[in-house]
Amino acid sequence: MTLDETKAGLDAVEEGPHLSERSTGSSDSKIDDPDGHPSVVALLLQFGDSVSGHRVSAGTQHVVWIDSARNLEILHWLRDSQDHQYDMISDITAVDYGAGRPIDVVYQLFSTVHKRALRIRCELPLDGLEIDSIVELWSAANWLEREVYDLFGVTFRKHPDLRRILMPDDYEEGHPLRKDFPLRGRFSRAEQTRRALDQSVEHSYIAEEMDLGRDPQQAVPIIGTKDGDG
Amino acid sequence: MSKRTVEFNVGRNPEMGVDGSVVDSPILPFDMPEPDLGTENMLINIGPQHPATHGVLRLVCELDGETVKRVIPHIGYLHSSFEKLGEYRTWNQIVPLTDRMDYLAPLIYNCAYVMTVEKLMGIEVTERCKVVRVICMEMDRIFSHLLWLGTTAIDIGAFTPFLYAFQERERIYQLHEAFTGARITTSATRVGGMMADLPEGWINGLQDFLDTFPNTLEEIDLLLTRNQIHIGRSQGIGVISAEDAINSGFTGANLRACGVDYDVRKDQPYYDYETYDFEIPVGQYGDCYDRYLCRMEEMRQSVSLLRQALERLPGGPIDVEDPNISLPSKTDCMSDMESMIHHFKLITEGIPAPEGDCYMPIEGSKGELGMYIVAEEGGTKPVRWRIRPPSLVNLSVLPKLAEEHLLSDLIMINASLDIVLGEIDR
16 A cells, blocks of 8 residues: 555545445355354344344454344344343444445444343445334434434434434535545535524424424513524 | 442432332422413523533423423534544544543543454553553543532532542542643553553552542542432432333443443453452442442442552553554664654554454443444554444433423433533534
8 A cells, every 4th residue: 555545634634535445344245153152143043034244353243234124123033032132232323335335234232131242234225225213122222323314314214203413403414424425514614604604593493392482482572582582 | 240239228318209209208388289370381491501411412391380391402512523533544543532522531532442443453452551551441430430420519509529529630630641741632542552651650649649539539428428418309310220221221320320230341341350359339229319329439449440450560561562553662763774664654554454343342431432443454544433422322311311300300310420522422
């Protein structure tokens, strides 16, 4: 690798996002030796046709790629089946490799009963960024899925409250953690400032809250009415 | 594994049931039906600039009188996109981003990050480095818990513990400064070692702290643990069951207060934590008071861990002796051609990683702090760097905990969760 290819710091910022062209995904359908992990063996037995890959990463960490259409079913089984009992979802996140490759949704599971960890990944093609929400299994998934939705644009079907969480509700520049998103944003600094200054007070509340607040505030029209500065 | 349950019935208010209901109290003299005033719920906004939210957290609350019917938290005011920034930086350049996330326990974040990178690359750090990192992490656990203690006390009107706690924090600030040169933005770790070895006399400074800190802690304990106001404000407030707590992702002292003995240091040990002698305080009721007791006990356990670590601190080098990972010494670099080349290549290119992904949880001060790194073959920057933020997941339970409590209890519950917004928003 030459020096030019490994620009660091500000040089890289000017240059834009760095794309990965190597395969780390399940495209090679590789199945590593599952013997070290009972849940992987069981997954291959029970859902063999939906498991598209398995790797042992960083020495001891087992990663299983599953069919994104059956994520709810498989995770439900992992949570409730006696031999596995992954009762804790440590993390939900996504990985974008860029270069048009699918985005992976990653679930980190941990069983407080068996003291075992397992990583489940689901590949989503860029033209079908949709997957079932698992909030009904773990309520911890609520904000974590909102974050993935916010930063990657993955839609979680049947999520109870799928709104942006870190970026503003009316953010129009896209999904920041995607590889095609430039580090400095899509809009110019001037445009970003203009939009920020343009915001009215209603932007600070979500629709649900506006509905709630309207009646009592109208009943006492002293200060801070609808046209006021809030 | 030895685990211990703190004695929780000490000072428990007999007038209050476990669920926070008033069993028998002279405060309610009237027994009259509530008149129907035809009122409507009110919307109030707390934050983002409000001292009791412990950062730039905004809570939109629906109130029925003083009772909280619903809380909708809004976060993201501090969002700096560290994860995106990390994708543009080499492995060692990311370290300064990590301490800016949790500025209350910067060394824990420094360590957690490099530990994940080392695990991914299969680097085994030296024995001395392991113990030094354990010292750093346990010191910052006390550092973070002290801030939580002081600010929580001040939220319920107790001013003295705040002053005591900050006085002790100042001493850790000085230890930070003596070791790393910075009080908050420590950036003390490097892949394969530390930025520098412990300076001369630093151990004595830490020893001094360990000698006197337990006294201060006991004094604060005297002020709060049996304090009727504190007990009244925290017992039975913000109760969550063990099952719900696991399901909603609680970790750290918040989870242990519910009676679940999950601690990453015991359950997925790293850095020989299994060889240290320490206990995990576990609560019983899962309320704010139990969270308080658990954190107080954790500080005592950390003091004991620090003493053990100082005792076993071995000599030898602190960085791995691999010129492709650790920088050569400045002297070598200036006099030896080979060292200079290594230095140049490490700085300009960085350390190549193997292909793969790695998730490594450690027990942070706020809960399970996980770092997830995806790398490509030979990559000197991460394809994806993700922080599993314990505070974010803990905070997401706040609406459930605060429901049907008084507005003033909402402040107490929020304080008891021990959040830091820098890490929530990242």
